Amino acid sequence: MWVLNHSFGCRARPGAQGFARLPGRAALLLAGTLAAASCQPPAESARAAATTYMTPVTLAVPVIEPRVAVLPPPGPDPVPVPDIHPEIVLAALEPEAEEADTAGPAAGAGEAGAQPAEAAPEETPVGPDSFEMLGGQVAPGTFARLTWTPTETFTGNTIPSAVLVAHGTAPGPTLCLTAAVHGDELNGIETVRRVLHEVDPERLAGTLVGVPIVNLQGFHRNSRYLPDRRDLNRFFPGNPTGSAASRIAYSLFNQVIRHCSWLVDLHTGSFHRTNLPQLRADLNDDQVVELTEGFGSTVILHSDGADGTLRGAATAAGIPAVTLEAGMPMQVQEEAVNHSVKGIFTLLDTLEMYDKRSLWGNPEPIYYQSRWVRADHGGILAGEVRLGRRVNPGDVLGTVIDPISNEQNVITSPYRGRVIGMALDQFVMPGYATYHIGIEAEVAEAKASPAEEDVDHANEDYEGALEEGD
Numbered sequence: 001m002w003v004l005n006h007s008f009g010c011r012a013r014p015g016a017q018g019f020a021r022l023p024g025r026a027a028l029l030l031a032g033t034l035a036a037a038s039c040q041p042p043a044e045s046a047r048a049a050a051t052t053y054m055t056p057v058t059l060a061v062p063v064i065e066p067r068v069a070v071l072p073p074p075g076p077d078p079v080p081v082p083d084i085h086p087e088i089v090l091a092a093l094e095p096e097a098e099e100a101d102t103a104g105p106a107a108g109a110g111e112a113g114a115q116p117a118e119a120a121p122e123e124t125p126v127g128p129d130s131f132e133m134l135g136g137q138v139a140p141g142t143f144a145r146l147t148w149t150p151t152e153t154f155t156g157n158t159i160p161s162a163v164l165v166a167h168g169t170a171p172g173p174t175l176c177l178t179a180a181v182h183g184d185e186l187n188g189i190e191t192v193r194r195v196l197h198e199v200d201p202e203r204l205a206g207t208l209v210g211v212p213i214v215n216l217q218g219f220h221r222n223s224r225y226l227p228d229r230r231d232l233n234r235f236f237p238g239n240p241t242g243s244a245a246s247r248i249a250y251s252l253f254n255q256v257i258r259h260c261s262w263l264v265d266l267h268t269g270s271f272h273r274t275n276l277p278q279l280r281a282d283l284n285d286d287q288v289v290e291l292t293e294g295f296g297s298t299v300i301l302h303s304d305g306a307d308g309t310l311r312g313a314a315t316a317a318g319i320p321a322v323t324l325e326a327g328m329p330m331q332v333q334e335e336a337v338n339h340s341v342k343g344i345f346t347l348l349d350t351l352e353m354y355d356k357r358s359l360w361g362n363p364e365p366i367y368y369q370s371r372w373v374r375a376d377h378g379g380i381l382a383g384e385v386r387l388g389r390r391v392n393p394g395d396v397l398g399t400v401i402d403p404i405s406n407e408q409n410v411i412t413s414p415y416r417g418r419v420i421g422m423a424l425d426q427f428v429m430p431g432y433a434t435y436h437i438g439i440e441a442e443v444a445e446a447k448a449s450p451a452e453e454d455v456d457h458a459n460e461d462y463e464g465a466l467e468e469g470d
Contacts, residue, residue: 128169133165134147134255138165141168141169142201143166143167144165145163146163147163148162148255163209164192164196166196166199166208168201169201171205172206172351175207175209175348176209176264177209177266178214180213180266181310182225182267182268182270183225184218184219184270184330185266187268187331188268188326189212191326191337191340191341192210192211195344198341203355205353206261208354211252214252215248224270226244231245232245233308233309235308238254262291264323264324265310267324268326274328276326277340277343279292279324279325280322283302285315288320288321291322295324296343297362298339301420302366302367326340328424367439368439369438371415371436372434372435373411373413374433379401380400380426380427381426384399385422387422388420390417391413391416391417391419393415393416394413395412397412397413397435415439416440417440419437
């Protein structure tokens, strides 16, 4: 290897293989430098060395190009996809469609791009339409309050009365409930309120209509009658050109009642009397009999219905109707209302309108005959029996006591049967109807002698009610 000494001389160091110890490129550079020096004298060597070593040496540096790989973020685990084996079902064409397809190319050879026939729409189940009455519409599954305006007052003002409607989501009949045809009978008003507001229209089939207060003028006056002293329940189906009572009856019957499939008219006793919960019905009408069978544990009294009653007019018009009597006037009696509400819900279940049946009480008898037992003396009536009690001939029903002489006159039952109505303890006059007895008798015998009409409707002249022909 050649090296420079401190005197700028040069000498050869044994071991020429020393260049081999240097890296290839460095050995070549050093050898070139020494060759340029040519081992010159010290001065020249020094100058040459100085010149040589002061010249910068440029080394080739390889260019390094970094490669940056951007990797996507790890994705979710692959979702296994099940093997799908589609099944293709070829539906047979109807004969008409096949003929149309066959004749299509020939018939449409001269036409460009014939349009394919549209598929027939699928049939969907038909639900109930909106219920229309009194100029309003009630959508399926909803509850609404409509307004019936029957007449005007003495001052010419109209008196609207509420009509409550629950319209179901499934087709079915229309059951109507009316109350307070006599303005002082309050149990029916509360019964209608509870039934209509407890029913869920989403679960109802058909329509439930309730008129809580028919005789609004009598209700405002705490009176059974209209302001002209007429009993509204003697003027149905009414007359549009008759008396005020006839016009109100006509309006209710044609605007509300004619929409009904079935009718339940709610009443109580009158003139300080009370009634055991009972149905009044014409049992000669098969549809009416069907209606009575849906009430559960309720006494049934057969009666044709006096002329002019709402029940009689509805049945004559082909709308099966019953009267539901319960309790006394001028009070809201919880026991009477509860019985009526349970009976109506049992009826709704029987008619397959609403799923809510109440299993309550024992089966009650049907009475084809009834009679009122009247007082023969005036004085203070003191009752000895309660509603629903079974009696035999000779049983004491009550006593009338003279307030001056203290004379006592006993009232006894001439019949075998059950007390289904009675007067409250009060002052009575001779002839006053005190106890109503449902008479037990064979069906054939009973039908031959129909029941006596309830004093609530029979004694029109008791408080001076006016008679009218229409």
